[in-house]
Amino acid sequence: MNALAILSWAIIGAQIMLALAMCCAVYRLVAGPRAQDRILGLDTLYVNAMLLLVTFGIRIGSTLFFEAALVIGLLGFVSTLALAKFLMRGEVIE
Amino acid sequence: MSGILPYPLLSLALLILWLLLNQSVSAGHIILGSVLAVLASWAMAALRPEKPRIRRPGAALRLAGMVLIDILRSNLAVGRIIVRSRQPGVNAGFLTIPLDLRDRHGLAVLSIIITSTPGTIWVNYDAAKGTLLLHVLDLVDETIWIQTIKHRYERLLMEIFE
Amino acid sequence: MNAAGNLPTWAALLTALLVLVGAAATLIGSLGLLRLGTFYARVHAPTLGTTLGMASILAGSALFFSMLEARPVVHEILIAVFVGLTTPVTLMLLVRAALYRDRIEGSKEVPAADAAEHSIPQD
Known part of the structure; x- marks a missing residue:
């Protein structure tokens, strides 16, 4: 078994773990119980999806996924910020 | 300039x-x-934001190294709590710490450090009284946390920014 | 994995280790979302994924592409810097929003709101 086969199995294992992590985040997003729990789940989901994209990039051997991961990371920040502000004030733009 | x-x-x-x-x-x-x-x-x-003055770049580098080590260590500690503990999060609680640091940039850096370290999160800073409200996942001994934040981070940040 | 023919053995093994460690840290952090009992305890869990998990997977990616393309590929640092600086901001704002809501509802589990209104900067 050469090193490349080990790497490809390791990446599959890592992707399974990240998918399970996304399931945990989705459970918190659906189950709540309160609005802040759902937003926390969504924020975690964004980060996990970004990491999953990076591992896809390694698996395929292409840096194209990097830009997508960067955009997901930044969008996650903005959307969570807007949702948290909405919880606090009931309005996003005052 | x-x-x-x-x-x-x-x-x-x-x-x-x-x-x-x-x-x-x-x-x-x-x-x-x-x-x-x-x-x-x-x-x-x-x-026109207030310009930060970084007095001692050497101290800033030392702080960065210390923070990286602390983040790694508390990653392991929080991971152990989540996986091993039978009732995880039972020791969590709020904690109030009096701060001597007044510089706004120093406080901003301190808030990033505290929140990005797993296990502690910055909740509120009272500018009038100079107290900081934290939430800690493993709040067994309050004095240890107060000592850590005041001696490890706050002193270095005051050296750098004030 | 068809493009990875000229990868040195040590780089492949190190990348595998880094990616696995990062994914495991992220999984443990997300597991904390399920296992921890209250909202304020759950807030601590995702920081595992955004510190150790992210740093480890991105380091693996940077190492892999640097070796594969035989030139330094370090633009993963950008993701690390952006996410590392923005995650604390979102978590802080989320906790403050939760605290604000709990105080309005008169919850006994959060510290009382003495002078809390003054501490929100108005400028």
């Missing part, structure tokens, strides 16, 4: 950001990135 380059560090960071994004160090990208960085720093100057 205040004419063409009001914020030299910010301009340098933006130039590096541009070169990293384009993955190239060709002359064209350096010129374009420099122009954008200078324009952005002019826009920043129009907002």
Whole structure:
């Protein structure tokens, strides 16, 4: 078994773990119980999806996924910020 | 200095950001990135933020190294609590710490450090009383946390910024 | 994995280790979302994924592409810097929003709101 086969199995294992992590985040997003729990789940989901994209990039051997991961990371920040502000004030733009 | 380059560090960071994004160090990208960085720093100057003074860059490097080690260590500690503990999070609680640090930039850096370390989160800072409200996942002994934050981070931050 | 023919053995093994460690840290952090009992305890869990998990997977990616393309590929640092600086901001704002809501509802589990209104900067 050469090193490349080990790497490809390791990446599959890592992707399974990240998918399970996304399931945990989705459970918190659906189950709540309160609005802040759902937003926390969504924020975690964004980060996990970004990491999953990076591992896809390694698996395929292409840096194209990097830009997508960067955009997901930044969008996650903005959307969570807007949702948290909405919880606090009931309005996003005052 | 205040004419063409009001914020030299910010301009340098933006130039590096541009070169990293384009993955190239060709002359064209350096010129374009420099122009954008200078324009952005002019826009920043129009907002007139209070300028931070970094007194001791050596202390800043030491702080960065210490924070990285602490983040790694508390990653392991929080992971152990989540996996091993039968009733995880039962020791969590709020904690109030009196702070001597008053500089706004120092407080901003401290809030990033505390929140990005797993297991502690910055909740609220009372500017009138100078107290900080934290939430800690493993709040067994309050004095240990107060000692850690005051002696490890706050003293270095006061050296750097005040 | 068809493009990875000229990868040195040590780089492949190190990348595998880094990616696995990062994914495991992220999984443990997200597991904390399920296992921890209250909202304020759950807020601590995702920081595992955004510190150790992210740093480890991005380091693996940077190492892999640097070796594969025989030139330094370090633009993963950008993701690390952006996410590392923005995650604390979102978590802080989320906790403050939760605290604000709990105080309005008169919850006994959060510290009382003495002078809390003054501490939100108005400028």
